[in-house]
Amino acid sequence: xxxxxxxxxxxxxxxxxxxxxxxxxxxxxxxxxxxxxxxxxxxxxxxxxxxxxxxxxxxxxxxxxxxxxxxxxxxxxxxxxxxxxxxxxxxxxxxxxxxxxxxxxxxxxxxxxxxxxxxxxxxxxxxxxxxxxxxxxxxxxxxxxxxxxxxxxxxxxxxxxxxxxxxxxxxxxxxxxxxxxxxxx
Amino acid sequence: xxxxxxxxxxxxxxxxxxxxxxxxxxxxxxxxxxxxxxxxxxxxxxxxxxxxxxxxxxxxxxxxxxxxxxxxxxxxxxxxxxxxxxxxxxxxxxxxxxxxxxxxx
Numbered sequence: 001x002x003x004x005x006x007x008x009x010x011x012x013x014x015x016x017x018x019x020x021x022x023x024x025x026x027x028x029x030x031x032x033x034x035x036x037x038x039x040x041x042x043x044x045x046x047x048x049x050x051x052x053x054x055x056x057x058x059x060x061x062x063x064x065x066x067x068x069x070x071x072x073x074x075x076x077x078x079x080x081x082x083x084x085x086x087x088x089x090x091x092x093x094x095x096x097x098x099x100x101x102x103x104x105x106x107x108x109x110x111x112x113x114x115x116x117x118x119x120x121x122x123x124x125x126x127x128x129x130x131x132x133x134x135x136x137x138x139x140x141x142x143x144x145x146x147x148x149x150x151x152x153x154x155x156x157x158x159x160x161x162x163x164x165x166x167x168x169x170x171x172x173x174x175x176x177x178x179x180x181x182x183x184x185x
Numbered sequence: 186x187x188x189x190x191x192x193x194x195x196x197x198x199x200x201x202x203x204x205x206x207x208x209x210x211x212x213x214x215x216x217x218x219x220x221x222x223x224x225x226x227x228x229x230x231x232x233x234x235x236x237x238x239x240x241x242x243x244x245x246x247x248x249x250x251x252x253x254x255x256x257x258x259x260x261x262x263x264x265x266x267x268x269x270x271x272x273x274x275x276x277x278x279x280x281x282x283x284x285x286x287x288x289x290x
Contacts, residue, residue, distance in 0.1 A: 006187035017202040093208030114189040120242025172261035
């Protein structure tokens with residue numbers, strides 16, 4: 001990914017995150033979170049993870065964000081009134097975040113960096129000749145069949161976790177229904 | 186071209202922003218959004234490693250599998266968490282964390 005495009009999307013993402021943190025209207029926070037996730041999806045697509053990028057927009061910027069805004073409207077939240085911030089939590093929070101950032105910079109300055117190599121589609125094609133010829137021909141033709149490759153790995157290598165995640169979603173659905181039923185008083 | 190360190194730096198900064206939001210904000214819905222930001226930062230790290238440490242010239246799709254599971258669990262978590270917030274609001278008429286002190290020791 002060219003550096004200019006990378007920093008554009010990274011800045012969209014980080015400024016969106018800062019807006020979530022600093023705006024006092026919850027609806028504005030939710031909408032700036034959409035901006036943040038669109039920037040993140042741009043970064044994903046720049047990393048050749050097309051499917052993850054699209055899922056990021058559909059699931060996060062679409063579904064989850066609608067859920068947040070729906071709840072904000074349901075609760076009829078107003079802009080928070082300004083409260084006096086207590087000093088100790090403020091200093092503690094900033095201290096934790098600063099410590100984390102300094103640690104991150106220290107680790108990054110000491111560990112070896114990797115430059116992005118262009119994808120070697122021919123080698124990938126050779127690796128998939130035996131197991132899935134369809135993917136292999138698409139790779140040999142010079143395309144990256146992202147969704148096919150993900151499906152191959154997901155259903156061949158991660159079948160049990162996939163089923164378990166299905167059960168998790170069922171449990172979440174039932175749990176939400178139970179939680180939102182009015183308790184008899 | 187952007188290198189691995191650029192992606193790791195950006196995702197670490199996004200994580201730090203989310204962490205700051207969780208610690209500093211008092212509105213429980215915004216705290217929840219910042220949790221989502223932190224999960225997404227972890228996703229960016231996973232996808233970056235999957236691209237830069239590829240196998241056979243292709244991205245390592247095992248890393249992207251973890252991203253899918255994180256997204257799924259995050260979606261389930263949001264649904265349950267928001268239901269809990271609605272129940273909390275019904276019981277207390279507030280979602281400010283400073284007013285929810287019944288479990289303070």
